Amino acid sequence: MKSPTGIQGFDEITAGGLPAGRPTLVCGSAGCGKTLFGMEFLVRGATLYNEPGVFMSFEETNEELIKNVASLGFDLEDLIEHKKIALDHVHIERSEIEETGEYDLEGLFIRLGYAIDSIGAKRVVLDTIESLFAGLPNQLILRAELRRLFRWLKEKGVTAIITGERGEETLTRQGLEEYVSDCVIMLDHRVTEQTSTRRLRVVKYRGSLHGTNEYPFLIDETGFSVLPVTSLGLEHIVSNERISSGISELDNMLEGKGYYRGSTILVSGTAGVGKTSVAAHFAEAACKRGERVLYFCFEESPNQLMRNMRSIGIKLEPWVHKGLLLFQATRPTFYGLEMHLAVTHKAVDTFKPDIVIMDPINTFILGDKENEVKTMLMRIVDFLKGNQITALFTSLTSSESALESSDVGISSLIDTWLLLRDIELNGERNRGMYVLKSRGMANSNQIREFILTDNGVKLREVYIGTSGVLTGSARVAQEAYENAGLLRRKHDIERKKRELERKRKLMETRIAALHADFKSEESEALKNIETEQNIIKLQGKDKIKMAVSRMSVLDKRKTKNHFKL
Amino acid sequence: MKPVNEKSVKKTIKRNPPKTKDNKWVLRLYVAGQSPKALTAFANLKKICEEQLTGKYSIEVIDLLINPKLGNEDQILALPTLVRKLPVPVRKIIGDLSDTERVLVGLNLLRVN
8 A cells, every 4th residue: 555645756666656555755855856845745635646644844934834845836835725735843942941850741642633534634744753752851751652653643533744954873863763664765965076966765665666766856846756766677668769969971871761750869079170060960859750859068158159050050049949859957966876867867758759869968977977877878879769759969988098998988888880980081171971880771881971061961972092092182082083084084085076076077078079980981981982883883774875875876896895994 | 649530521622722921831732632641630630730820721632633734833742741831931741740840840930940
């Protein structure tokens, strides 16, 4: 039997809430949120689970309480009016009290009992009962009475929270954990490297499974939220859907389809290689598809980032106005890692993005230990994967270390790793990009030259030849050289073709001339032949004529003469 | 300690609150039912008052089991509690009043040496 607290995340780590009908000890140092924990337990109980509650305060007055929790959006006055919550401020002044003989705390019991019965309370908070130790001198009686009180609360069947100040060596200053042993929750407020983080731990919980880790929590305008982040397993749903990176050439390198939805992408590289541009492309492409993008920028302000991206033709403002793109800009040192995690969770939970971009992640290292950063990123990756959110991180690699070493040591968490590197050659610094790894796809092994143009990022194939990998103007020069060679050859061919043509023409004219000669000779010859033939014909005729005439005249001489002609 | 009979306690509980007059002591004894501690406290109080404040005191006994609300006004936690309402300032004495000397100190009837 558990009593849900309604506190975000807490019910998950305790598998349902606090033990119902039993008292729970919430301990912690000053200012760690004990009162608020108790108050939220009551308010949520009253509003969400219809369980009225009594708040017995030994420190703050009712007015103070009402005022303090109003800043978290709790309207206590309204709840009190509707008999959902009863506040009771117990005040003890040591100087007013003289102790004479035997006594007990029946008065407190009666008072609490009366408050419980007056609104039919199911929940009770005693904050901080240890104040009694300061007000009442006889500790023996007090301890016996407290033991009785907790037993009495159990008998009443109310779910109670008892808060206690943290002691030097014990959980609470007065050793309350001795009496309240069903469930103990410890709140902590730690400051490391000038940043503070609130943490919660379930020290014990009788008869129930619970998460044993320290969970970060935050208190903001909506109250308490605990992050059960490490309770997640590796059982994410995987998607086969592919989404474009926003750079078509890059998509081509990734089987022509882009990233997997829900995968984690790391873009790493040295300073100024265009990591943010890759991220912005991805964001723009996602917005164009109508997806929601949450962009965490840790080094630039959103306005600066948008201006810079405009210069390479990526317009992000319209998407911000449409509500598809949300920038969340905070300095990494603004709060602790756990807090960042908490803020990320909250932002993701409220904005419900399809894509989360964190730019860059390694700035976290500034203030904290690497190991912790890795744990945090692992949690973020787990959390995002669990929600089917595609995540793109950028990471700055220092130029001294190997490019493949992402200094946050999260490479094993990454599904697709794009590496941007600069290639220095011939007094020039050019950008190159390749896919270092991409799980679950046949990615290209090519290094591409990465060019920032007015129309965004373009990837060009680099020149790979005898003189090695050439980029930038060297590539251009090489290409020009090759082009010139090509041109020369083309010219050669042209020339040869022309020569051939010329020869053909020459030949043809010769043929034509011969033809003409032949023709004129032929016609002359034919003429001669004709005249000869005519002569022959004429001679024949003459012969006949002569013969005829000889026959008639028979003049031998004449005929003879004719023949002589 | 002189044993008190129940009859007299009952009678006093039902008594109306005394009218406040100058130079009059108004004492209020908070108890929870007729527990042995309550009875002892009342008897002790009665005895002290008779000895020290003859004729110029009134005792109001409030049983919180009957009127739980009344305890809030005087911030009663421990029982029995004796509250000196008048003369001001208000003083609270908790316990069964068996330590006479301390009661007298608490009521400002005896200066601590």
